[in-house]
Structures are given as C-alpha cells and as structure tokens.
Amino acid sequence: MPNTRLVARLDVKGQNLIKGVHLEGLRVIGDPNIYARRYYDMGIDEILYMDIVASLYGRNNLTDVVKRTARNVFIPITVGGGIRSIDDARDILRAGADKVAINTAATKRPELISELARRFGKQCVVLSIEAKRLRSGTGWEVYTDNGREQTGLDVLEWVQRGVDLGAGEVLVTSVDQEGTRLGFEIELLREITKLVDVPVVASGGMGTLDHAAAVLTECRVSAVAMADILHYDRTTVSEVREHVRAAGIDVRIP
C-alpha cells in the first residue's frame, strides 16, 4: 500500500490564508503561497487548498494562487471550493492542481461527480464532506458553505452515494471538531472507512501529535489534514512524521 499521507490544509479567503474555529470566526494568517512552500520544504506530502467563500460568490478564486504555488511546490495539490462544472475543474487542473474537491455543487447535483470522474478520472475527484453530529447524538448530517447550510443528507448515505457515482477519495471535515484542537472525529471516520474502499482523508480537530497517531491507528484513514497546528508553528511536519511512525504507521521519508 502507498504511504499514509500528511496533508497541509490551507483555507483561503480572497488571497489570504485564514483559519477559523468550527469553520467560522476567521483570522487572517498570511500569504498562502509562502505557507505552502514552507510546508513543502518541511516535507509535507500534499497541499489542500480550500476557497472557503467560493460558494458564496459562486466561483473559485484560487486559480492564481494555485498557479503560483505550482511553480515552486512539486507535490500533489488538491483544490476545493466553488467548483461547479467541468470547466471550473479544468481551469483548476490546468493551473497545476492534481485533484478537485467538490461539496456544495455535488449535494445540489450529484451527477457532477460522475461527469468529473468520466472526464478527468476518478483519482482527480475528491468528495468533500462537512459533517456535523446530529443533536440526538446518533448520526451525522452533511453541511455545506463552511458548516452554515444544512442539507438534510445523512453523511454515511452520502459518502456511499458519492463513491458509487465515481468519487476517488473522500475528505471528511468534522464541523464539530474543526478548529477546536480536541482531536479528529474518530467515530465518524471509523464508520466511513468501514463503508467505502476509496482513500479517506481526516480533517478537523488536530491539536496534538497524539491526535494524528490516534486517528491513524484507530481507523483506516489514508491521510490526515493539518491546518492551524502547522500555521501557528505548534509542531513541524517532521515531528508529526516521527510521531506517527513510532505508532507503526508507514509514512514517506522525504
């Protein structure tokens, strides 16, 4: 099996790297290109860019950011936010991205997943899911627009449908855990990895090195996404790598 991936997640608003709590309460951190290059130099395996206001404006504004990043960052780049059509995806891929992540547009028109998979290959299509635990405590609901909009969709049913339609990877962001530094939503991630065979990326909640080791040893996720733990220099990529390696996880030695 390929190595488990360590992914740097960069949420972008306009041209700025930002960070929120529960995907809200945004703070500006800096120039996303500088951070992407820094993580590349540290040995990160993949860059994940999310245009977090794209759905609001109906378009992805990351083409220029991706172009600049692809000039000096030579690892896979995934881009999400506001991708609604084949043309949108093509623009982003031409700018140097390797995969597109879709969320809002897929919930509104699920066939988009199949169309993208047919045109660019399944491996290019990442189903991005914002999951929020139901008030009853059992089950999770799909949200969009950074945890603002409810869809009424059950997360597990939606994951299965998305993969059946051709998604080659699933990015799961827990709205409850995101920005809390309290750890990943392990229960949900375990259910999803049991359900589908495609790679699952865990996102939201990493506050300590143990959180990464826990999610990787307790469920079969293929990658962990890290955001503010890197942005605020609370750890380095090599510290994460050494820590999860010590827990028995195969990761790339850059």
Added chain:
Amino acid sequence: MTSNVTVADYGVGNMFSICGALEYLGASVEMTDSPDRIASAERLLLPGVGAFADAMDDICNRNLVEPIQSFVSTGRPLLGICLGAQLLLSESEEFGSHPGLGLIPGRVLPVPNVALDGRPQRIPHVGWSDVRFRHPSPLLDGATDGTAFYFVHSFHAVPSDDRCCLAVCDYGGHEVTAIVSSDNVFGCQFHPEKSGPKGLDILRNYLIL
C-alpha cells in the same frame, strides 16, 4: 550551461506541472508537435495522461512516430513520464492490444487488482510508494533506494528483458514497474514533477544525461 528540453505536445493537455518543474531546474523548455523540432531535439520528453490507444493515435496522426524513433537512434536522451513511459514499450493490453513506439521490447499490463493475499485492491494505484532500485543508472545518481515517489496509474510497463526494469514498487505484494530504461531511453511510471525534491533530483539527472 542551460539544458534544452523539447516536450512532445501531441494533445496531452495539461503539461503545466512538468514544464514548470523543468524550468524551475533551469532548463529551457519548448513544447511542440513539429516532427522536425522533435527529431532534432537536444533532449526529448514524452508526457502523457489518459488511455494508451488514444495517445498513440494522437502521436500517429501528427506523424511523430518516426521523428521520435529517429531522435532516439542518435543516442540523445528521451524521458517518458507516466503514460509517456508506457508508450515506449512494444505494445499495450489496455482495452485490447495496441502497438506502442517499440523503443523498449515488452508489454504494458494492468496493475493487479487483487493483492497477493487474495484481497481486492484499489485501481488506480495512487499515492506515494517506496521505490526499490534493481539496476544502477545515471538517472538514479545520488538517489536513495527506498525513496517514495508519487504514482497515479492503472497500467504499467513490463519489459521483456528484466534488465530494462530499473526500479519497482510494491503494490499488494506485486512488483509494479517504476522505471524502465534501455540505453538512452528512460521512462518513469511515477510523476517526478510531483514527487518533491527527490523527484526533482531524477529530472535534474535527466537534464545532464
């Protein structure tokens, strides 16, 4: 000294990343589908994504088979990447049997979709896999055995002569070809332009071949 790389542009589409990586390494890059420019290139790079038969059709329709073969006969270095590496072989079994460029004897076969232990495994093979070197090569100068490179593929090249298989990775207990080579012809199944600094080292070696 600047290395000049001619990238065969036979309608592949996205070559932003590979051209960007070569330019980042100081090379001067020209993309062309001109048979003359390709035949007279200093270094030739053959990219590729998609299906084998479609790519060969595109190459044939642009009358590029002979120019590529005549380029290779001069001893100058050719590097194929991903599907571009598979095109170097004699034939492919992707959706029927299709002839390739025939620069390396052998066939292109599917990556096994069942692991050695009998469990089904994901196709395409996507991700960072550790690569083991089997034969020394100037393309691997300074590289460390076991380094991970980034793969995205469903088929791989299987040369008839095992010495043409320079490097492999493991996928579900099966050996999957990572690098093929015969004299001045090289093919990387993985994406050196997406494999971090170690991937760039491979491209840098190609630029001084």
